[in-house]
Amino acid sequence: MALPSDRRYTAEHEWVLLDGDIATVGITDYAAEKLGDVVFVDLPAVGSDAAEGAVVGEIESTKSVGELFAPVSGEVVEINDAVVDSPELVNTDPFGAGWLVKVRVSDVALLEDLLDATAYAALTGVGA
């Protein structure tokens, strides 16, 4: 799967898509593939603060547990209820319907510090 170039990535295998000051966050197809079938997601409460690097949720597969890190600081303004009900969306559409949370970003400029698609592809050894 080609990595979308419209967003940023982290070394924790998450993606961040900015629209105004709202960042939509999910995990990459690489992370979803490594986890295996996702069977449970635990997402933060709407209105909670997310500090960059803090664990704000968990993504469980039959085999293992992945942590959801806040890639940027801000306030959680929405969570994806569809993915709570149907965790397999993380596997089937990680860059789209499998998004996890939306965060109102405190400092949009800090997103520039995250990886672009080319840099992330280099990190995972998968072509962009």
Next chain:
Amino acid sequence: MAQLSPLNDAHVAAGASFTDFAGWQMPVRYSSDLAEHHAVRTAAGLFDLSHMGEIVVLGPQAADALDHALAGRLSALEQGQAKYTLLLNETGGILDDLVVYRTGADRYFVVANAANRLTVADAITQRTASFDADVYDESDDIALIAIQGPRALEILQNVEELGIEAGDERPEDREEPDIENALAGLKYYRSLSGTFQDHPVLIARTGYTGEDGFELYVAPDDAPALWDALLETGAGAGLAPAGLASRDTLRLEAGMPLYGHELSDHTFPSQAGLGRVVALEKPADFVGRAAIEAGPPADARVLVGLAGDGKRAARADYLIFARGSDGEPVGRVTSGALSPTLGHPIAMAFVDADLSTPGTELDVDVRGTRVAFTVTNLPFYRRKKN
């Protein structure tokens, strides 16, 4: 450098993800753990288990030798019969769990976990040194393919070029043995000598999934053609290649222990519910007998099943507490997952004996959150018999 299965090329071509397992590069999944799990429960799955260890014990005293080396009474096996047994140490702990097939009057075929292959081969060799029997570690010369699931029999019956080995005693004019009837009539934990493309294959009605199924032992060179023939034959019946991830959730639902999780060299068989596997009634002295007769320590924990509500799995090494207690842990999870078949979390765990009664309510510390579980009987899943 990981050891490669003789089926590695087929796995790569099928797009498998791999894991290192006991030094082998083995498929963890092909596409979806859950789909592979459900395929085994509803149709059939095909597993490459070529990493398993196979040790042959051959000689006039092979039966007596194994009665001494292992916990079971292997001398009581008929030809073609198999038995689940244990290799114990002197202190009553479990060095490995094994399936032993009697494949001849003087010949036994011992199947060991990949990680314990050398331990098992060495222990059996040493323990049988004074017997008129020889021990051969044939692990590198034997591949293992398992077909498991309610449609496994029908698929195997339809594999072209699969036959029964003609015995020497068979008169020339008798009809060819009928593989379809032989497979259908093969009982659980029995094996027969078959052929595939005129090469030998040991066909056993055994498995590790809780479903009906067969395990096929063949030479590595013959394995790819057999694998392909099975997949081709089973394509219309829903047969899917299945990886080690689904194998683990399948055996967990079936309440089957896994060495390194439920079993260890400091676990007594009785703690793990395997007391019946130790044949204390056999006349032979055997390694571990004295310790087993003395029994485990009074405070030894026992293996139980745990079932929870919701979706949060209790996983290996998570600590267990009495319900609502802030005190010391009363147990530890050994395996756990969200059961794909049942839809709720299941786990196996060692707990204090006084908290092991089914219905006992316990808490598991799931990464800092206490989650309610109830002690339940094993297995979690039992297939419907025909």
